[in-house]
Amino acid sequence: MSVAAGMMMLGPMLAAGGEGPQRFGWHMYTRYVSLPEAEVRTADGTTEQVSLRDVVSGLRIEIDYFAPAAEFLCNTRTDAVSVRLWNETPAREEVFECFRS
Structure with a gap:
């Protein structure tokens, strides 16, 4: 025994x-992961911060939201030229160009 x-x-x-x-x-699941912040740059050079809480329906630490969120914003915003995403925890920043066909 x-x-x-x-x-x-x-x-x-x-x-x-x-x-x-x-x-x-x-x-x-003990690590804290924050939801990325997003900023859309438009054709006229202005930037607009976008809340990913309106795009993502739940935070899961094993999912990398950067590329899918950028693709979604590029596809739904016709005026978008690029999307910048950054995260505090873990620290990360990436810029995605929006290509139009």
């Missing part, structure tokens, strides 16, 4: 000592 109890305690203790939050790891 004590061997089984020891094994039940040893498994989580070993897993908790890992590198930290990783996909499908012990700490997968």
